[in-house]
Amino acid sequence: MTVVRAAITQTTWTGDKESMIAKHEQMARAAAADGAQVICFQELFYGPYFGIIEDAKYYEYAETIPGPTVDRFQALARELNLVMVLPIYEEAMPGLYYNTAVVIDADGTNLGRYRKHHIPNLPQFWEKFYFRPGNGGYPVFDTAVGKIGVYICYDRHFPEGWRELGLNGAQIVFNPSATKPGLSNRLWELEQPAAAAANQYFIGANNRVGTESDEFGDQAVTFYGSSYFVDPRGNYVGDVASPDQSEIVIRDLDLDVLREVRNAWQFYRDRRPETYTATVTQ
Numbered sequence: 001m002t003v004v005r006a007a008i009t010q011t012t013w014t015g016d017k018e019s020m021i022a023k024h025e026q027m028a029r030a031a032a033a034d035g036a037q038v039i040c041f042q043e044l045f046y047g048p049y050f051g052i053i054e055d056a057k058y059y060e061y062a063e064t065i066p067g068p069t070v071d072r073f074q075a076l077a078r079e080l081n082l083v084m085v086l087p088i089y090e091e092a093m094p095g096l097y098y099n100t101a102v103v104i105d106a107d108g109t110n111l112g113r114y115r116k117h118h119i120p121n122l123p124q125f126w127e128k129f130y131f132r133p134g135n136g137g138y139p140v141f142d143t144a145v146g147k148i149g150v151y152i153c154y155d156r157h158f159p160e161g162w163r164e165l166g167l168n169g170a171q172i173v174f175n176p177s178a179t180k181p182g183l184s185n186r187l188w189e190l191e192q193p194a195a196a197a198a199n200q201y202f203i204g205a206n207n208r209v210g211t212e213s214d215e216f217g218d219q220a221v222t223f224y225g226s227s228y229f230v231d232p233r234g235n236y237v238g239d240v241a242s243p244d245q246s247e248i249v250i251r252d253l254d255l256d257v258l259r260e261v262r263n264a265w266q267f268y269r270d271r272r273p274e275t276y277t278a279t280v281t282q
Contacts, residue, residue: 002146002255002256003252003254003255004037004145004172004252004253005034005037005251005252005253006036006037006039006040006172006202006204006229006250006252006253007031007034007036007038007039007040007248008039008042008174008176008205008206008227008229008248008249009024009027009031009041009045009246009247009248010207010208010209010227010241010242010246010247010249011023011027011042011209011210011247012208012209012212013047013048013049013210013212013214013215015214017046017047017061020045020047021069024045024046025072025073025076027039027041028073028076028080028084029080030248031082031248031250032081032082034250035250036082036250037081037082037083037106037144037145038082038085038143038148039082039083039084039085039248040084040085040087040101040150040206041085041087042087042176042178043087043099043152043153043176043178043208044061044087044089044099044178045087045088045176046061046069047061048212048215048216049178049212049223050130050215051120051124051127051129051130052124052125052126052215052216052219052220052221053126053216053219054126054129058130059097059130062090062091062097063088063089063091064090064091065088065100065102065110066110067091069086070086070088070102070104070110073086073104074104074108074109074110075108077104077105077106077107077108078106078107078108081106081107081144083104083105083106083143083144083145083148084103084104085101085102085104085148085174086102086103087100087101087150087152087176088101089130090113090115096132097130097131097132098115098116098131098132098134099115099116099119099130099131099152099153100113100114100115100116101113101114101150103143103148103150105141105143105144106144106145111141111143112139112141113136113139114134114138114149114150114151114152115134115136116131116133116134116152116153116154116155117134117155117158117161118133118157118158119132119133119154120154124180124219137164138151138161138164138165138168140165140168140169140170146171146172146255147169147170147172148170148173148174149165149168149172149201150173150174150176151165151175152175152176152177153175153176153178155175156177156191156192156205157187157191159195159198160279162198162199163199165199166199166201166268170201171255171258172201172202172203172204172253173195173201173202173203174204174205174206175192175203175204175206176206177205177206177207177208178207178208178223179207179208179224180222180223180224181221181224185224188205188224188226192205192228193230193236196230196231196232196233197232197234198267199267200232200258200261200262200265200267200268201232201258202229202230202231202237202253202255202258204228204249204251205227205228205229205230206227206241206249207223207224207225208225209223209242209243209244209246210222210223210244224243225241225242225243225245226240226242226243227240227241227247227249228249231253232257232258232262233257237251237252237253238251
């Protein structure tokens with residue numbers, strides 16, 4: 001049996017970048033002390049969710065890769081022997097920014113990045129002001145704990161990317177998010193379990209908690225947490241996290257289940273990609 005002890009975080013905005021980074025360092029240490037082998041932080045983990053408004057001052061949160069935050073967590077990953085998924089605001093060059101997740105192996109190696117493909121542009125999610133759509137495909141990273149993919153927040157509404165990650169060999173996919181109440185609540189319950197079952201891998205879905213009113217005043221939204229893991233059958237692994245408390249969600253994922261599920265339901269064998277013409281032409 002190949003069991004991976006995996007962690008995801010959900011937490012509140014502290015009010016400044018340095019304390020937010022320090023908070024996540026402590027969460028990583030706590031997870032590692034509890035035996036976690038891989039951890040994924042929430043979307044844009046070291047800042048507020050600035051998509052609430054359009055303000056160029058938030059461009060200052062963007063960092064290069066490699067850069068100070070990635071370098072800092074590479075050292076921590078090496079110290080803790082912990083695979084890390086870091087969702088950050090990436091500066092490819094001045095004026096060119098991406099919503100990105102960097103994957104760091106347990107020895108501190110920067111394995112690469114995933115750039116969020118699907119960029120919303122609607123009230124309180126004005127992300128097109130901040131991000132260019134991703135252009136790096138749907139990479140799967142061969143880590144010390146297995147093959148890991150990333151799909152960020154709004155991406156989850158698009159089944160095509162989930163499938164690409166499966167075809168690229170993902171065993172665990174992390175979906176770091178910043179999701180507010182409303183139309184998304186029911187989708188939060190449905191989409192990741194459905195994607196896990198359809199593509200036959202584990203998913204760790206984590207969301208922020210709290211109301212960032214000190215940053216955005218009356219425009220602030222309340223993020224509802226409820227982070228969870230699901231297995232390749234679409235079942236929750238353990239309980240769903242709190243809707244309003246900071247938490248580290250740690251679960252044991254038995255990767256041998258992937259083979260069992262894929263042998264029972266031969267979705268990859270029975271696909272008919274040559275018939276799905278409208279999917280890529282419209």
